[in-house]
Amino acid sequence: MQDNKISSQLVSRAKELLSSGKVQLVIGWRKGLFDYDVTPSLFTTAEDIENNFVYNEWCGANLSKYLVKETRKIETAKDTVRMNNKMAKMKDPNAAEQPEPQAKILVFLKPCDTYSFTELLKEHRINRDDVYAVGIPCDGMKDPEKKELSERCTVCKSKKHVTYDELIGEDGSVQDSNRFDMVEKIEAMSPDERFAFWQGELSRCIRCNACRNVCPACTCEHCIFDNPDSGAAQKVAADDFEESMFHIIRAWHVAGRCTDCGECSRVCPQNIPLHLLNRKFIKDINELYGPYMAGSDMETKPPMLTWTKDDANPGVVNTRDTAGATQCNCNGGR
């Protein structure tokens, strides 16, 4: 329950860990002007946490991605000291060694956030030693505009915390959600209906890149859309075609790594249900390669990165889709 009781538990635990020196930095949510506009934030003092930290039903933001940048800073600081020590030793073998700065970041992770965290660890984007992860309970987050439970929370897939150093509250279990219902509904549409549906949604896109920038699976150092030589850019193109392509390309790029955290749809200023594209991929991967949920553990090999002789052949998608399904009139583009 993210009521005041849990919030104050988080506050006192954070202050405790900070004051004891066990962590040097806390990533959490900062109070806003109203109750719903909380901002992910770094806290470095107990006072700041006491006055400004909050955990309530508006804390939908997934904090795991910030760890990529913050742990990188810590590792760079350590590397710099190591290098300086080495250079000093080369000049004078008796030179005193500077101690490496130790820093740990306390981060509060809701169950769905722990999936992203685990996936990022699996991909070596976060240095595990620099993080002290505290799993926190969650009863669902609300949508600040509709003031009701977010769609993604109504089909919550898991209350289980996958990776953590400490838990506040009880751990939960994987839920029996019907999160693929809407996907199935779209699958059941005729190709023309489906095309019209997605055209209607994606035509509102303004290429703000909020979805890409918030996505924990999108951590490429140099995104293809930021590379002028790729021919595509991270902004509106000459015509509308690229708006649709951008989202499909991005869904392909994160396929098999998307943890279905739903952040992409939460942040879209035009309320495009982007998570449905990703869920379609997850559903297909489940059907073609066996059930797999990215971020649900550190051991399972991701199906998109492993090949076995029994893997579904590319032709199976065509067979599946043409069997009994209505053909569209595009004639394969010919």
Added chain:
Amino acid sequence: MKRPTNPKEQNNMEKDALIPYIGVITDIRQETGDVKTFRVVGRDGKKLFEHIPGQCAIIEVPGVGESMISITSSPTIPDYQEFSIKKCGCVTTWLHSVEPGQEIAVRGPLGNGFPVETSFKGKNLLFVAGGIGLAPLHSVINYVRAHREKYGKVMIVYGSRSKQDLVTYKEISEEWMKEKDFNVCLTIDKAQPDWDGHVGFVPTYVKELNPDPSYTVIMCGPPILIHLTLAGLKELGFKDTQVFTTMEMRMKCGIGKCGRCNIGDKYVCKDGPVFSFDQLGELPPEY
């Protein structure tokens, strides 16, 4: 002067500053290993537009890219404009591969130019440049030569990596050095057998020459040259108000609208690229 219209006059829409002129490259001279000077006129054989020394133009190669380049020729030349361009990116590499007769798209004139009719009039002028940095100053220097009586003594301190990298060396040695009251001081970074001139970096040379603070200074070159030379000049008693430079910043529209080159309350493409150092001192250090 009436701006020439493009041969294909479209609808009767007002011509927009974002729509370029078509220029024809009529002459290409190799200056150094990686610098060429391109002579450009309109399809009617006349200049594309008038300009003030220090102004720039955006040269566009459709399908390749566009680049903001200083107009290196003085406006006192009636028939053409020239651009000295160093080969270092897509557009410039493409330009270096073409022959005379090639058409390019040009938007200009852009920028504020140097205050040749105001702050510089009657003053002694010290030009300090490094490498291709001479290009924007080239226009001013030739303007000064064409109106010699309006200006005082002229000192030019110009340096490059080697003798082969001195841009417009022929013009410098055959014309500038012979100009009345022109003190032309060249330097190269490292000694070489066919050079008996000064050897050393430009900032050091400037200090050695010990110019007196009556000079108005115009500088252009790599940032390190600018920083060190300015520091040296300050030691010699020069003030920020009398030192000018031309700034480089990412630009797109060139007309102060797209916001890219905005620093403080200025747009480098419109309120600059020429600034005095006291003007720069008032801006946030984002350049």
Added chain:
Amino acid sequence: MYVLPLSQLDALFETIGSRGPLYIPVDNNSGKADFKRWENGVQMSKALKTVRSAKDFFFPKTENLVNFKMNGRKIEVEDPRKELEDFVVFGVRACDAASFAIVDDVYINMKPVDTYYKNRREHGTVVTLACTDPAQTCFCKLYDIDAADPKGDVSAWMADGNVYLQPNTDKGNRLIDSVKSLLKESDSKVVESQQNVTREKISNLPFVKLDLTKYSGENMLKIFNSKVWDSLSEACLGCGTCTYVCPTCMCFDVRSFDTGDGIKQFRCWDSCMYSDFTKMAAANPRLTQKERFRQRFMHKLVYYPMDHKGVKSCVGCGRCLESCPIHMNIVKVIKTIDETPDQPEGAK
């Protein structure tokens, strides 16, 4: 002033819509409002404001500037513009209407004139609609914008089951003339009493009394160098959401597209928040998100006013408060700078 019953609104739209494109705020399938072209049967949204501002009509998200055809060594240039149809935008709120003047000052009043923008402005007739139920996130009054008396070619109020219309310009008069048959003359008593109620509501909104006096040219470097920018920008994702929904953000990029049959040069919305905004081959003066974040707010609060007689480049529409994925916005920036001890004092 003129009046027509609210039940006749569809007839009004039909009459205007028959002469040329008419755009009204319409609810889309996500439940929010966006300007859409009116067609028979389309209902006007009751939302307070649209997700994107009305700047889209004059400064669209993408616009073809010029076409090139390469012919051996020759280049053909084509201005692709066609004569624009006159169009009407109905239901623009006071905040968006005030933003037009801010963008006009750069695109039209600063030479050279941006003729693409000017052309659209000349062909567009703006009918503004007064607000009656401002949101907590609204703060237009901070910039002396009166939501109960919006500017525009025609101002409209919906009160007492009626729509009241007041033409303010020649264009507005022409529009009113074209629908005169539907209208009756009216005094402004009902409108005035609605305005009083609205203004009372607005004066009680939380952000209409922020102190902006310190944002001046003299304090530019002091605010620039303040330490608050680190904490303000730490969560910023560097997306362009705030920029694109903001009615006064007007930065663009100029890019080329090879159609296979020539080059299309177009301009598109761009954001100073993007990492490549000031990137050059040699260096990038705004290397981290902090610098880019600071640039946007310094531009809105200090740089733009320095060049434009103290007018801030913000109209208090509240869109950034609602759209930012991590809930950072201009109000938080102003308040944080306010509350930091080493900040310059505003004039008292």
